Amino acid sequence: MARWEPNTAIRLVDAALDLFVEQGYDATTVSQIADRAGLTRTTFFRHFPDKREVLFAGQEVHAGLLADALAGVPAGATPLDAVGSALDALTDTFTEDRREFGARLRPVIAAHRELQERAALKRIGLAAAVAEGLGKRGVPEPDASLAADLGVRAFYQAYGEWSESSGGGASLTELTHRTFAELRAALAALG
């Protein structure tokens, strides 16, 4: 049976990014990624359809974390407070050892249009997951989508700051609290 094994997936992700940084994205093959991870091509393809998707492995996991968290927020929370709780559930999974991943990934994506496009779709997918989760809580549109966009924007901005800074600073959760509070204040002033 094909099974999703998180540790195997992470080994493949790290091996892929190492190779993309060392020798370039275009020059790297699936076989090389599997070799570097000490795994087979067959194992690679049990986890990812191609080398590009390795870089966006987190999308479904992250969308699931956000959806589950939204379902668990107490009734009566405002849409933005519910989004804040969901962001906590997501950002708490970014342990310190993942901090440098984003900083190494960024130039790889910046150099390839197809990766930028894929990244754009990932962001839309996360926002859609949050909007859907708010919808299940009874938040109508367009309120749900606006609140979701604000939360996803806060996460991306905080993730950028977190992954670019050296270790030992604020956690991603703390940074996301800060950016989300700033965005909420800006939203209130804009409206």
Add this chain to the structure above:
Amino acid sequence: MARWEPNTAIRLVDAALDLFVEQGYDATTVSQIADRAGLTRTTFFRHFPDKREVLFAGQEVHAGLLADALAGVPAGATPLDAVGSALDALTDTFTEDRREFGARLRPVIAAHRELQERAALKRIGLAAAVAEGLGKRGVPEPDASLAADLGVRAFYQAYGEWSESSGGGASLTELTHRTFAELRAALAALG
């Protein structure tokens, strides 16, 4: 000299969409698109790098319209009022004969992941153009990006409604006024 000729570009865009709808995106070649438009492959490649970009030809033109309009809005306008004026400049260019284009394009994009990704990047590009235009007006971040997102969301929602409805109904400008007003009200309530 290679020159951008709007009418030639529109002929290629319309020919491409006709063929994508008739025989599928994957089965359509650049040569077929040029033939259908009564033009040569050389002319095609003077306007577009590949068949995919034909579908996103409007991005630079639309971003330019938004940027120019923002530069011309009287000083003192609020960020959201400036965005509203920019949307007018954009939507006024969508004449009635373009109404059905979006409805025919939508299923083609929905059937191809790479086109969805490209569309996501186009939307981000338009929002970035608006945010940059607001920045030049002195609007700070994150206010500029939030206002830009709201405007682009209003445009896309209105464009969806406009292109799905039969002719003779509200203009795209009228629909965009309505969706933008709804989003502004939702934003105020959310904040």
